[in-house]
Amino acid sequence: MDEGKMDENEWGYHGEGNKSLVVAHAQRCVVLRFLKFPPNRKKTSEEIFQHLQNIVDFGKNVMKEFLGENYVHCGEVVQLPLEFVKQLCLKIQCERPESRCDKDLDTLSGYALCLPNLARLQTYRFTEHRPILCVEIKPKCGFIPFSSDVTHEMKHKVCRYCMHQHLKVATGKWKQISKYCPLDLYSGNKQRMYFALKSLLQEAQNNLKIFKNGELIYGCKDARSPVADWSELARHLKPFFFPSNGLASGPHCTRAVIRELVRVITRVLLSGSDKGRAGALRLGPGLRGPLVCEASPFSRSLRCQGKNTPERSGLPKGCLLYKTLQVQMLDLLDIEGLYPLYRRVERYLEEFPEERKTLQIDGPYDEAFYQRLLDLSTEDDGTVAFALTKVQQYRVAMTAKDCSIMIALSPCLQDASSDQRPIVPSSRSRFAFSVSVLDLDLKPYESIPHQYKLDGKIVNYYSKTVHAKDAAVMSTRFKDSEDCTLVLHKVGLPPGDTE
Numbered sequence: 001m002d003e004g005k006m007d008e009n010e011w012g013y014h015g016e017g018n019k020s021l022v023v024a025h026a027q028r029c030v031v032l033r034f035l036k037f038p039p040n041r042k043k044t045s046e047e048i049f050q051h052l053q054n055i056v057d058f059g060k061n062v063m064k065e066f067l068g069e070n071y072v073h074c075g076e077v078v079q080l081p082l083e084f085v086k087q088l089c090l091k092i093q094c095e096r097p098e099s100r101c102d103k104d105l106d107t108l109s110g111y112a113l114c115l116p117n118l119a120r121l122q123t124y125r126f127t128e129h130r131p132i133l134c135v136e137i138k139p140k141c142g143f144i145p146f147s148s149d150v151t152h153e154m155k156h157k158v159c160r161y162c163m164h165q166h167l168k169v170a171t172g173k174w175k176q177i178s179k180y181c182p183l184d185l186y187s188g189n190k191q192r193m194y195f196a197l198k199s200l201l202q203e204a205q206n207n208l209k210i211f212k213n214g215e216l217i218y219g220c221k222d223a224r225s226p227v228a229d230w231s232e233l234a235r236h237l238k239p240f241f242f243p244s245n246g247l248a249s250g251p252h253c254t255r256a257v258i259r260e261l262v263r264v265i266t267r268v269l270l271s272g273s274d275k276g277r278a279g280a281l282r283l284g285p286g287l288r289g290p291l292v293c294e295a296s297p298f299s300r301s302l303r304c305q306g307k308n309t310p311e312r313s314g315l316p317k318g319c320l321l322y323k324t325l326q327v328q329m330l331d332l333l334d335i336e337g338l339y340p341l342y343r344r345v346e347r348y349l350e351e352f353p354e355e356r357k358t359l360q361i362d363g364p365y366d367e368a369f370y371q372r373l374l375d376l377s378t379e380d381d382g383t384v385a386f387a388l389t390k391v392q393q394y395r396v397a398m399t400a401k402d403c404s405i406m407i408a409l410s411p412c413l414q415d416a417s418s419d420q421r422p423i424v425p426s427s428r429s430r431f432a433f434s435v436s437v438l439d440l441d442l443k444p445y446e447s448i449p450h451q452y453k454l455d456g457k458i459v460n461y462y463s464k465t466v467h468a469k470d471a472a473v474m475s476t477r478f479k480d481s482e483d484c485t486l487v488l489h490k491v492g493l494p495p496g497d498t499e
């Protein structure tokens with residue numbers, strides 16, 4: 001990229017989250033990721049450069065190690081002409097969802113991250129002319145805490161995502177409660193995974209987006225977004241999954257297309273032999289909470305039918321979900337066990353503020369930082385060193401609980417042997433695919449007190465409001481066993497797939 005010759009007309013709004021905004025190049029397969037800040041909290045250029053460089057270093061030295069070389073794209077910090085950034089900011093403003101406009105794009109530093117466009121990922125920098133479909137999933141936390149520091153009994157039964165849903169609906173963030181439960185997606189059990197993916201398709205919230213040729217075609221921007229339209233989605237997807245047959249339109253076609261999509265995504269999520277050192281964490285089977293969440297409609301349905309839920313997670317060790325889950329489980333103590341350790345570090349820093357640098361609270365995120373993360377002991381010897389290790393592990397775990405997985409699928413050419421990437425078959429077509437992970441910005445040390453408060457709020461709200469009127473809520477949330485039984489019968493396994 002020639003930073004000297006930047007033209008805002010070559011870039012378009014692509015998407016944004018709470019802390020960054022992404023624009024995509026119209027022709028080339030790259031994006032620019034800018035930081036965003038509340039209007040009154042601007043940072044200096046030097047601080048912004050350092051923040052971005054920390055993101056790159058953390059990706060390279062920590063996340064690549066844990067998740068594997070092929071899944072993580074760190075990008076590089078670039079310095080852009082200020083006039084270009086200003087014009088770009090004006091150009092895209094009208095496309096930003098209102099709910100994200102509480103923060104402004106940083107137009108003052110001129111720094112941004114340049115990354116491959118993962119929604120069009122082919123060969124970095126060059127757009128191929130093959131159509132491309134991309135599914136982005138933000139799976140959230142895939143386990144129930146196993147820490148003995150947990151005081152709320154409910155946290156041993158219901159996962160954070162399912163509990164948080166109720167608070168989010170109550171505060172108007174989303175309109176209705178999703179049937180998605182991360183534990184189903186992370187189960188490795190194909191039926192549970194199908195159910196999780198279908199639930200995401202029904203109620204995408206900010207956990208699912210679908211792009212076609214880099215354009216967002218499915219997913220919500222905020223609670224005001226229109227209701228999910230599966231027939232419209234199927235219209236977009238049909239040429240990918242049924243390229244040469246005249247499958248009639250209508251509900252039958254919609255169901256067939258959605259089923260194919262869900263099967264392909266499941267297969268891709270279960271694939272992968274990429275190395276990565278998540279195994280280095282050696283989180284043994286003892287370190288596991290329950291494998292099912294009591295609030296998941298899928299497991300509830302199984303219980304209604306008197307069936308046992310699967311005993312073991314079937315995630316293959318090489319797949320990205322498995323590795324992500326291992327990193328999430330670096331949260332060994334839960335926020336309840338971690339918070340007193342955070343307070344210990346805080347007290348130390350109050351006494352010796354100059355030590356902040358030595359403790360690597362704000363970086364550098366280098367090899368030494370990575371090595372410290374591998375110490376999984378939970379025996380507190382009362383030292384600041386122990387507390388610091390647990391705090392840093394928690395921050396990394398929280399990062400993995402909030403990252404997104406991008407799956408890019410492009411139909412195979414006749415001569416697929418020329419394609420270097422792995423192939424996933426569907427009933428009527430084949431796709432070359434790639435899997436990547438994004439939003440791997442290390443969560444700030446300062447967010448720990450917020451996490452502690454939020455955790456209490458989520459559990460208390462769920463326990464008081466939902467659990468108290470349990471029976472009523474259970475029956476309205478789902479026309480329960482009926483719904484799930486239907487899914488269990490409907491989803492046939494593709495030939496050759498056995499559980």
Ligand SMILES: O=P(O)(O)O[C@@H]1[C@@H](OP(=O)(O)O)[C@H](OP(=O)(O)O)[C@H](O)[C@H](OP(=O)(O)O)[C@H]1OP(=O)(O)O
Pocket residue numbers: 017018019206398401402443447
């Ligand atoms: O706390 P959570 O689980 O609600 O996660 C936050 C996300 O909300 P979600 O529940 O996924 O809708 C939230 O996502 P949205 O802004 O709601 O799209 C952010 O990702 C936030 O991270 P950060 O503060 O920007 O670094 C996330 O905060 P962290 O907890 O990861 O710091």
Ligand SMILES: Nc1ncnc2c1ncn2[C@@H]1O[C@H](COP(=O)(O)OP(=O)(O)OP(=O)(O)O)[C@@H](O)[C@H]1O
Pocket residue numbers: 014015016017018019020021022031033115116117118119120136209402404438439441
């Ligand atoms: N390299 C990339 N290629 C394509 N799209 C991207 C890329 N990076 C980010 N995006 C898109 O931009 C959106 C926002 O990016 P990202 O999730 O990094 O923002 P964030 O503000 O850090 O998120 P959060 O709200 O979780 O803090 C993503 O959901 C994704 O759709």
